[in-house]
Amino acid sequence: MNSKLINELPELVKNQVISEDIASIIQQYYKSKQEHSPNKLFTVFGVLGSLLVGLGIILILAHNWDEFLRVTKTVFAFLPLVIGQLFVGYSIFKNKSSTWKEASGTFLFFAIGSSIALVSQIYNIPGDLSSFILTWIVLCWPLIYLLKSDVLAILHLVFSTYYACAVGYGFDSMESSPWLYLVLLAIALPHYWQALKLRPNANITSLMHWLWPLSLVITLGTFVSQHGDFGYLMYVLLFGLFYNIGKIPYLDHHSLRRNGYLVLGSLGTVILLLLSSFKWLWDFDIDASSIPSQEFYIALILFMASLVVLGYSYSKQWIRGFNLFQYVFILFTILFFIGMTNSIIPTVMSNILVFALGVMTVKIGADKFHFGILNYGLLIITALVVCRFFDTDMSYIIRGLLFVMVGIGFFLTNYVMLKRQKTLIKIKN
Amino acid sequence: MKAIHLFYIFILVILVQLYVPARMIYDQEDILKTGKAFKFKTQPVDPSDPFKGKYIYLNFEASTVPSIDSTWMRQELVYVAISEDDAGFVVAKHVTRMPPEKGDFVKAKVGWYDSQQNILNFSFPFNEFYMNEAKAYDAEVAHRNAQTDSTANDTYALVYVKNGDAVLSNVFINEIPIADYVQEEH
Numbered sequence: 001m002n003s004k005l006i007n008e009l010p011e012l013v014k015n016q017v018i019s020e021d022i023a024s025i026i027q028q029y030y031k032s033k034q035e036h037s038p039n040k041l042f043t044v045f046g047v048l049g050s051l052l053v054g055l056g057i058i059l060i061l062a063h064n065w066d067e068f069l070r071v072t073k074t075v076f077a078f079l080p081l082v083i084g085q086l087f088v089g090y091s092i093f094k095n096k097s098s099t100w101k102e103a104s105g106t107f108l109f110f111a112i113g114s115s116i117a118l119v120s121q122i123y124n125i126p127g128d129l130s131s132f133i134l135t136w137i138v139l140c141w142p143l144i145y146l147l148k149s150d151v152l153a154i155l156h157l158v159f160s161t162y163y164a165c166a167v168g169y170g171f172d173s174m175e176s177s178p179w180l181y182l183v184l185l186a187i188a189l190p191h192y193w194q195a196l197k198l199r200p201n202a203n204i205t206s207l208m209h210w211l212w213p214l215s216l217v218i219t220l221g222t223f224v225s226q227h228g229d230f231g232y233l234m235y236v237l238l239f240g241l242f243y244n245i246g247k248i249p250y251l252d253h254h255s256l257r258r259n260g261y262l263v264l265g266s267l268g269t270v271i272l273l274l275l276s277s278f279k280w281l282w283d284f285d286i287d288a289s290s291i292p293s294q295e296f297y298i299a300l301i302l303f304m305a306s307l308v309v310l311g312y313s314y315s316k317q318w319i320r321g322f323n324l325f326q327y328v329f330i331l332f333t334i335l336f337f338i339g340m341t342n343s344i345i346p347t348v349m350s351n352i353l354v355f356a357l358g359v360m361t362v363k364i365g366a367d368k369f370h371f372g373i374l375n376y377g378l379l380i381i382t383a384l385v386v387c388r389f390f391d392t393d394m395s396y397i398i399r400g401l402l403f404v405m406v407g408i409g410f411f412l413t414n415y416v417m418l419k420r421q422k423t424l425i426k427i428k429n
Numbered sequence: 430m431k432a433i434h435l436f437y438i439f440i441l442v443i444l445v446q447l448y449v450p451a452r453m454i455y456d457q458e459d460i461l462k463t464g465k466a467f468k469f470k471t472q473p474v475d476p477s478d479p480f481k482g483k484y485i486y487l488n489f490e491a492s493t494v495p496s497i498d499s500t501w502m503r504q505e506l507v508y509v510a511i512s513e514d515d516a517g518f519v520v521a522k523h524v525t526r527m528p529p530e531k532g533d534f535v536k537a538k539v540g541w542y543d544s545q546q547n548i549l550n551f552s553f554p555f556n557e558f559y560m561n562e563a564k565a566y567d568a569e570v571a572h573r574n575a576q577t578d579s580t581a582n583d584t585y586a587l588v589y590v591k592n593g594d595a596v597l598s599n600v601f602i603n604e605i606p607i608a609d610y611v612q613e614e615h
Contacts, residue, residue, distance in 0.1 A: 062482030064561040064609050065537045077450060085443045095432055114448055117480040121559040123457035124484075124597040132480065142442045144434055207560060241437050 006030060018189020022104050041098070047151050054080075054110020060119045077118035092146060101147040109155055112139050113195060123330030130166035130178075133159055137184060140301030144191050150204045153191045157346060159164045160184040161215040177223045177294070185215075199248070209251065211244050217264060223298055230295035232272060233336045237302035239268030240329025244309040247326060248310030249318055256372075270357060270380050272332040274387055276332075282343035303333060322359045328353065352383045366417055369424075374417060378410050449600055455561045460553075464591035466534065466598070467511065469519045471586050473558070473600065473607070478614070482591075483565035484557045487600070491521040496549040506540040507551060508593060516596060524549055528593055536593045555588055555597040560608060567611045575602050577586040 009023045018026075041177025057080050065073065087104035090096070094121035113136050117126070120132065137159050145150045192212065195205045216249070221236055224231040246252065246262025256263055275281055290296070306329050313319050331353060335346040358380035385402050388394070454608040473485035494509070501507075510522040510529050528534060540550040560568060572584050584607075587598045 058480055060480075062480065062562070064482045064559055066561045066564070074454060078447070081446065081450070085446065089443070090435070091592070092432070092435055113480060115450045115454070117482075119453045121484075122483045123454070124555060124558050125457070126554050126557045127455065135449060139446050144436065146439050146442065167445060 004178075022133060041044055043102055045104050046099050050103045050106035051110070054107050054114070058114040058117060058159055060111060061114050062121070064121060072408040073118065073122050077083075077115050077122070078113035081115040084328060086109035088147065097124040098148075102149050102151045105143050105147045105149045105152045106155070108143065109140050109152060113134060114132050127269065130163055131168070133163045134180065137163065140182075142189055144188065148370075150195065151206075153188055153195075153208065154204075155185070156188050157208075157211050160188070161218055164219040164222050168219065174288060174418060177225060177260065178219070179220075196250075206254070206258040206260075209258060210264075211259050213264050217268065224295055227290045227293050227295045228310065229286045230290070230293070232276065232281070233299050234295060234334065236269065236272050236332045236336075237299055237306060237329050238331075239272065239327075240266045241265070241302055243269060243325050243328075244306055244313065247313065247318070247323070248309070266325060268385075269325060270354065273328070273332070273350055273354045273357070274281070274383055277347065277354055277384065277387055278342055278391060279347045282339045284343075284348050287340055299333075321326070324353075324356055328357070351384065352387075354380060358384065362413060366413070369417065369421055371417065374413060375410070378406070378413065381409070382406050452476040455470060455597070456594075460589050460591045460594055460596040463472050464589035464594075464596065467519050467588050467590055468517055468531070469553070470586055471584055473572050473584065475565045476566070477562075478557075479553045483562040484559040485565055485568050485600070487556045487558060487597075489553060489556070489586070491519050492540075492552065493548050493550050494524050495547055496519050496524060497547055499542055499544050499547075499551075500550050501539045501542045503539060503541065507539055508534045509537045509553075510534045510553060511590075516547060516583075518583075522553065522597055533590060534593055535590055535595050537586075553585070553595070558586065558597055558607075559602050561575070564608055564611045569608050571607070571611050572602060 001351060006027060007017075013020050013023050061076065065076075084104065084107045088108050091100040091104045116132065116135055116139075137156060140152065141156055143149065144156055160181055163180040163184070166174060167178035167181070192208055195202070195208060195295075199205050208314065216238065217235075220234055221231060238405075241380050242261045245267030246259050246265050250259060251259045310319075312325060313326075331349075337351050339346040358377050359382060361377030362374055363377075365371070365377055385406055388402075389399055453573060466561075467582075469487075470490040471487040472490075473487055475483065475485050477483045477604050491511070505526075506523045508528045509524050511533050511573075512522055513521050514520050522532075535553060537551040537553050540552050575584065584600070584602045586600050589596045589598055602610045605613070
């Protein structure tokens with residue numbers, strides 16, 4: 001981008017768009033900027049290299065070199081670990097660049113994994129995968145702060161998620177929830193907070209805005225043990241929370257690509273509401289007696305958290321205009337409790353809600369002149385129509401007409417918006 | 430924080446990082462050196478672990494005891510009192526929730542309780558034997574072939590036991606270590 005601009009400078013000077021002085025100032029500016037910023041590409045390759053070497057070592061050791069003596073194998077278990085520690089120690093002691101720190105940290109992360117794995121292999125220590133990963137993460141987490149490493153923070157998050165899945169979704173663990181996962185998240189939270197404050201525009205921070213909510217989406221199910229039906233409510237509340245977080249100006253000002261909270265919150269809400277527009281979903285096995293349960297309390301916490309974010313946004317006057325997505329979690333909670341005794345009302349209401357969300361999204365898309373959002377709204381409506389195609393006794397004619405109408409809707413809205421955009425551009429010119 | 434303080438914390442972190450695998454090794458070595466050796470009759474099958482490599486999963490013959498208590502929970506920690514039969518192989522005598530005061534015993538986890546036949550099924554924690562990736566599957570085949578031979582065959586795991594903790598030392602087919610047995614078959 002910068003080099004492209006610099007290449008165009010002579011042409012701009014030639015055509016007298018800018019003066020030669022300004023051209024040299026621009027050139028100077030980018031030159032000094034380049035000198036001050038560390039080479040990002042070098043960091044990426046350094047980390048990628050360490051990651052591959054580390055994983056490679058794990059695989060090579062997993063081959064099980066049974067011709068070696070136990071002592072030799074034990075030495076091999078410590079070798080990568082000590083090498084990694086030396087590199088990391090050197091980076092800290094000499095206060096090397098972030099490239100050094102990220103790359104050596106990544107290598108040490110995998111060296112620790114390979115070391116415990118090899119010891120387990122030599123002595124046939126049976127592995128429950130979850131406890132193996134837990135030991136691994138716990139041994140590595142201080143490095144996140146010692147090296148101020150984003151890559152290690154991400155590895156921590158990814159492996160914590162892996163741990164939660166191993167504990168919560170495994171065959172042996174139908175009734176256990178990975179509570180330690182929450183502790184693991186908590187110890188990585190200060191790093192995330194720092195990234196938010198110090199590097200709001202960095203790509204790696206945007207990646208974290210995706211990985212944090214994604215990790216929670218993946219693991220929330222592990223906290224559902226006996227009352228599975230509560231899972232729907234828990235997930236709708238989580239997505240409601242994400243949507244409201246995504247609407248906080250700090251995140252909302254960024255493009256959608258950088259706002260995982262908003263995208264996941266919106267998609268998740270729509271998918272769950274589409275599911276609950278089917279009547280079979282509301283055949284619950286739970287009743288009032290299931291209320292004092294782990295699932296209920298988690299749902300309660302999520303509800304309160306969403307409400308706090310929403311209330312705070314109100315008090316700060318961040319919310320302008322009505323956006324149904326931000327309130328869906330409240331409506332769904334009411335529907336959910338009605339659904340314990342009655343399945344018709346929530347089914348009908350869910351259909352209306354999805355439709356309203358679709359229309360609302362089309363409106364937001366039109367207001368913002370955003371074709372992506374506009375068509376997303378139309379897609380929501382289409383998905384609803386497709387769902388009803390399968391489970392209602394409507395006549396084929398009505399169903400056919402519905403499809404034709406939605407199809408025409410797609411053409412018309414896009415056409416109208418394209419036209420409006422063209423007129424606007426004309427007026428501006 | 431000053432670089433030197435960071436460095437002190439770092440030294441502490443690497444000591445812990447070194448201590449954990451070293452402690453694992455020490456505990457295992459201790460049992461191997463001072464524990465008592467037992468032979469558990471077994472059947473190997475071959476699965477793999479993403480980090481630790483290929484292993485053979487050992488299905489032990491001594492994996493059930495009669496029990497009239499039906500309140501066992503899945504995955505509950507239990508103590509299995511063991512003794513040896515005339516041929517020198519382990520037999521499970523009974524299962525308790527607390528470590529027995531005398532006699533040899535091993536820790537195990539409850540699998541399931543068969544309430545019709547009043548039998549408790551449990552699994553020992555030393556049921557994975559790590560092998561060279563090229564030999565693990567062959568080991569399973571070698572064991573199966575040995576079983577179908579007309580001569581009497583014994584596949585057993587040699588396990589060292591100390592205060593209920595156990596370390597799996599090796600697996601043998603007819604007194605030959607399984608890795609060597611596989612190599613000879615080739």
